[in-house]
Amino acid sequence: QAFGEGFATMVKSDLVEDPAAVMSSWKDGSVVQSWLLDLLAIAFKSDPTLQSMPPVANESGEAKWMIEAALELGVPTPATAAALYARQTSRGGADDILRVVSTMRAQFGGHVTKIDEIATH
Incomplete structure (x- = not known):
């Protein structure tokens, strides 16, 4: 998750010309x-932008099981939970959730939602 977020940030940045080379x-x-970075480096050689990979992260159920077990044991797992939620969001289905959030923001604060615009403040 963290590597993906770092890559996405570099792709959007004007400061990094070759995100694949940096990673x-x-x-x-x-x-x-790490071994995971070794695997990413191999993937970047054949597809530096990773555009051939669909933007969906499936889940095997292991993270959900681990989070449930950790909750029962009283062990906080915020990073694993965030990664699981990101995988679930990648499959879609969050549109209604995000519509409600955008609607509430517009109602209570007059926040305007613009498609394809990144918030900078």
Whole structure:
């Protein structure tokens, strides 16, 4: 999840010309080096923008099981829960939720929702 968010931020940034190269460089001597970054570096070689991959993250049920077990044991798991919610949101189905949130924001604060505009404040 964190690598994906970092990649998306670099893609949107004017400061980074080659997000794939930046992420690939992390695997060599960075504090975030990992096997997962090695796998990403392989993927970036064949598709530097990852556009061939659908923007959907399926779930196997393991994260949900882990969160349920952690709740029963009183162990906080906010990062795992956020990652699970991101996977669920990627499949769609959150449109009604987001419509309600946007409607409430418009009603209580006059917030205008604009499609394809990133909030900067």
